[in-house]
Amino acid sequence: MSYQVLARKWRPQVFEDVVGQGHITRTLQNAITTKRLAHAFLFSGPRGVGKTTTARILAKALNCSEGPTPTPCGKCDSCRETTAGMSVDVIEIDGASNRGIEHIRELREAVKYAPTRGKYKVYVIDEVHMLTNEAFNALLKTLEEPPPHVLFIFATTEPQKIPATIHSRCQRYGFKRIPLSEIIDQLKKIAAAEGITVTDEGLAMIARAAEGSMRDSQSLLDQAVSYSGMTVKNEDLQATLGAVAQEKLLQFAAGLLSRDSGGLLKQIDGLLEQGLDMRQFLAGVVEHIRNLMVIKITKDPGRIVELPPADIQNLQQQASGVESDQLLLLFDSLSKTLDEMRWSPHQRFTVEMGIVKACHITPLRPLAEVLARMKEFESRLTPGTALSAPAAVGVREQSGPYVPKTAAVSHQPRPSEAPGGGGGATTDEWGRVMSALKAKKPSLASYFTQSKLLNTSDTGFTLGFPAGFQRDQVEKQEHRDYIEQIAGEVLGRKIQLTIKPLGQGEAGPSPARTKTPAKKKPEEQPPIVQDALRIFGGEVIETDQTEEEG
The missing domain is CATH 3.40.50.300 (P-loop containing nucleotide triphosphate hydrolases)
Structure with a gap:
């Protein structure tokens, strides 16, 4: 028969x-x-x-x-x-x-x-x-x-x-896919009745390869018996099925988690010598990373991860020492490498470089931590620095001794001094008023680009404007009232705004550039400059400060 x-x-x-x-x-x-x-x-x-x-x-x-x-x-x-x-x-x-x-x-x-x-x-x-x-x-x-x-x-x-x-x-x-455990139980029954000797791990390998199909699992068992005889070894199953033993996946994943790229390349070389298909192997690694994530975030992983209880216990031990963010980054990187292998003529090179890249992925910092550090950085800035434009600072790496250059000093009034010889209010206060105006009504603040602060006092500011559209807009009563209201809210006192015409030679602001010949000590620099020096390890060689009035 x-x-x-x-x-x-x-x-x-x-x-x-x-x-x-x-x-x-x-x-x-x-x-x-x-x-x-x-x-x-x-x-x-x-x-x-x-x-x-x-x-x-x-x-x-x-x-x-x-x-x-x-x-x-x-x-x-x-x-x-x-x-x-x-x-x-x-x-x-x-x-x-x-x-x-x-x-x-x-x-x-x-x-x-x-x-x-x-x-x-x-x-x-x-x-x-x-x-x-x-x-x-x-x-x-x-x-x-x-x-x-x-x-x-x-x-x-x-x-x-x-x-x-x-x-x-x-x-x-x-009809649904048959669970892995039920396929294994049925294969055990068949193997016992047919006199076939096979380990539980071997049956699990066959069941996983069948992907929920009972007929496929029985055909694979038949094929394994034809290859090995009535005693089926795990090594023979790996050869016939092209499957990867769970121990090798655990070992490879441990190398990924410890970023041992050199050791992983040696493992890949050994698997290639055994004739293992690299794309099938990498698919197994991706599934292993997925299983680690599932085990880490679920309370009952046995219902989701189709593995024997002993293998799930090994995965739980491995998942306990790794962060979820690292698993997500590894899964994303290896999945992209697996997709690239479909079109690559050199699959070995693709998988090797993909593994090296996965080992060098730097975990991203949580957004909450970044925002907290930004908030701390802002709190260290002085109020005046936060409202005015920071000074332009040239920074270079310390590659040798610094030789200072002779710089011409331009005798310009300091920003805190009031031009025009007035007293009381300062240009810093006018800067605060302009910042508030820009925040509440940017269109109105844009009319002051060609203005010039002529005088300040406790009761108000005197501004010069060249003839033109901008001066006409600022002189409108509703605009002047709104600006004086903003100034009063910012400075806490009643402020009057006075507009005067500028001559042809005075039209427009003329930024004054000041070069400071003497170097300041690092601790004397503004906070933002100190942070830049600390982060980049540089040295201040020159400070260009632009003063813009209005």
């Missing part, structure tokens, strides 16, 4: 044997028991999770000699013929090769005839989404009102491609 693969040999024959789909098998069993069975079903879900198997069990349950029954006997002629795929009353149709309207016409003619042996004629159409739109339309009437002895079961992996008119005529059952 020819060999029968494990996926066929261990195919479920009753509802109770279907793994991971209890929400569906229970519903179908109750429907049979209560005689509330629909005339059309749509089974959707990933590959290898039991859609066609459940359809065959349902057909067997309906045509069993003891049925309809939720537990078919499996011994009668009808059950044995359905199991062998030879029943004339259970018609399985491949939707990919029988997708035209002519095939549906033949089906419409065939449904008129009564079943030969059983009570129902069951049509199982696999990959039904492959039918053409014309074939779906031809099926609508028959599907809506089929003969009482006909039952339709549609199976598909892409339900979104099926027209809504078909959906509305069927009961839809969504």
Whole structure:
């Protein structure tokens, strides 16, 4: 007798044997028991999770000699013929090769005839989404009102491609991916019955590679036995599956977290010598970083991370010594490298440089910390410095002894002195008034760009303006009243603004530049200059101070 693969040999024959789909098998069993069975079903879900198997069990349950029954006997002629795929009353149709309207016409003619042996004629159409739109339309009437002895079961992996008119005529059952633990338990059962020796870690590797498909896991186990014999070693599984052992992922992740780029390059070289696919390996590393993040932020990671309990415990130990921000940066960097490998002709170089880059990522400072430092920096500035423009300071690195240059001294009045010989108020006070005016009404403050402060006193300021639009705007009574109101609020006393015309030679402000020949000590510099010297490690070589009046 020819060999029968494990996926066929261990195919479920009753509802109770279907793994991971209890929400569906229970519903179908109750429907049979209560005689509330629909005339059309749509089974959707990933590959290898039991859609066609459940359809065959349902057909067997309906045509069993003891049925309809939720537990078919499996011994009668009808059950044995359905199991062998030879029943004339259970018609399985491949939707990919029988997708035209002519095939549906033949089906419409065939449904008129009564079943030969059983009570129902069951049509199982696999990959039904492959039918053409014309074939779906031809099926609508028959599907809506089929003969009482006909039952339709549609199976598909892409339900979104099926027209809504078909959906509305069927009961839809969504098959889900089978959990890792249930696949491992089933593989243990099969291995024990078949005399196969394999470790729990090996079964976990097979189950992860199957990605939730029971049929795929059984096929992979069959392949591993063909490679290794009845004793399957973990090293053999890594060779056949191209998978990476969890210990290697833990070791590689430890190197990433400790930024040991040299050690990681050596590990990559060793994995390449073993013939491991670099893209598959990097995908495993990305998944490992994701698992670390999930374990770090969730209380019950076993429901999300599909790993055995022992591996989850190892991940918890590794995740306890790392910050979430570092994991996020690593995941983002390695994911970009994984995407770049799709188009790179030199995958080894791409993965090596991507690993080095990930090791040199500097964690970002929290925004709250940056804002707190900025606030502290602002609080160290004097009020006058905060309101006026800072002096332009030339800073250079200390590459050698500094030789001072002789600078001409321009004898200009100090900013704090009142031009015009007045007393009381100072230009600093006028600067405060202008700052408040700019904050509240910038358009009005812009008219003072060509003004010149002529005189100050305790009761007001005298400003000179050249003839033109700006002076006309400032002389408007409502504008002068508003400026005097702002000045009064800032200085705490009543202020009067006086406008005088300027001569042609006096038009516009003439910034005075003062060069100070003598160097100040670092501690004598303004706070902002002291911070610049501390951060950049420089030296003040010259101070250019621009005075702007108005």
